[in-house]
Amino acid sequence: MRDAAERLGYSASPAARALRMRRSWWVGLIIPDIANPMFGEIARGAAEVLEEAGCHLLVSSHDARPERQAGQIRNMLRQRVDGVILQPFSSTDEDVPRLVQAGVPLVLLARRHRTQPTDHVTMELRAPLLEGLAHLADLGHRRIAITLMGGRTSTSAEERFETYCRFMRERFGAADKSLIVRLERTELVSGREAVPVLLAASPTAIVASNDLLALGIRDGLRDAGLLVPRDLSLLALDDTFLSALPGIELTSSTLPKRQIGVEAARLILARVAAPRRPCETVVLPAPLVVRGSTEALPA
Amino acid sequence: MRDAAERLGYSASPAARALRMRRSWWVGLIIPDIANPMFGEIARGAAEVLEEAGCHLLVSSHDARPERQAGQIRNMLRQRVDGVILQPFSSTDEDVPRLVQAGVPLVLLARRHRTQPTDHVTMELRAPLLEGLAHLADLGHRRIAITLMGGRTSTSAEERFETYCRFMRERFGAADKSLIVRLERTELVSGREAVPVLLAASPTAIVASNDLLALGIRDGLRDAGLLVPRDLSLLALDDTFLSALPGIELTSSTLPKRQIGVEAARLILARVAAPRRPCETVVLPAPLVVRGSTEALPA
């Protein structure tokens, strides 16, 4: 019977199925930027495991505009998606309770919501930073500057802030707050613009929130007549494929991008199968890869 | 009435609409690699104009596997998408006649089909190459090597082959075929592996099919003790945002990626509105941007 159907090239109409079954067999992935290869790899990982379960991935990019994110969520709910994978803007993103309210399986990426418990997948936040700081400290660096993204609303920034301060205190007795630079945007130009502020604290090494930002910083340093790693060491957290490129070669903590997608999809499917199961958190490692941008401090 | 509906938060069920109207208000975009920012930007451009028309973009990445492309097309046809935007594998891709047969509005990217006329959007192929060759020739280069992707089935490779030969003949009297290197894959490693073959023809400048390939070539040259642009000039066609990155800085012909998506979506909508209109071709310019990887040949 099934093969007879396949012989004849017949296949059920998804629209009729969705109407009748009140679900679409689609899972939505809502991301800030579809041109960012990081999210592309997450999408690939998620699509892989969803296909196996007979579902499809629906990707929506909102280009960092909250009102677009809200619109895309509305749209997905209308489509009766089986689940939503979302990287929220902040830990107080109002769309998160809305989604939970709507009763749709939800997986948060990167951050968790402050009040609303959900399934979510993150990468280790403390370990890679500690590993990076230890790497620099072992190379002789003491004045290590760090960039932190977003305001105080960002849990990840706060966690990094605390981790940084604790490490510096434990290793060197004190943490000089002037070495901490808070940035709004995580782009190349943002890195370039941050250079004067960074240099004001006269660091010998800089930890950047991600590799694109690090590239901008390196470019700004070059304009200031400073070369990496000769004059300053540079380390990037949360890297993309860029860090490994010849000509870039940044020491960085590398995210398991595909795996993030895989785990997120897995959590969605698990909740579809068991709506009342307790929320689960998956924490993925982000090991440090030493490349050419960090060097021992000359004595 | 409409606003009354919106006040109450009501909105039509897409499934019921699709079932009744025999169309989904979705447009499919089928691409080789969702982690490639080039396709991300195309997707963004397409999504923008589709949203305005009340449609949504459905992105599917097949990771360069023909059988996956075929499956995704089947899936999209079942979903009754309003149209399909596709970058076919070759000018004889068998999925193309199938799609036309199915009667779904279809826009081809990059290449056109050899026998089946369709709407399509390409970038200029001859002009950027000629511009690049002229740029190198003006810098004093005579032995200009070039990489060509794919076998003889690739129309674009053939067009570039002819363009290259004609330019070299007209400018220097003859085209040395040993300067032409045919490659199968367009990846970083592929560029690195091509270096020995390229060097065998002792060129002073190299034209690479795209910037990732160029990066690989530069890396391979460095391993061979040759520096760009000091020892060799390097020029990339069909660039992505990579070329402009500090630390990369390749002279390259820059694709209007977003615009490709915009035009493709426009063509889909036009055909939805007028199914019998004649096929249209949009050719977008790809101007040369001179950066640090090309230099005058020392006398």
Place this chain on the structure above:
DNA sequence: TTGTATGCGTTATCAT
């Protein structure tokens, strides 16, 4: 103009 019945292609239910 406003209202009402029918069908789109499934699945689920109920009767056989």
Place this chain on the structure above:
DNA sequence: ATGATAACGCATACAA
């Protein structure tokens, strides 16, 4: 087991 039937939520054609 197998088969007929209703309902999912909309658009449309036709009646009032």
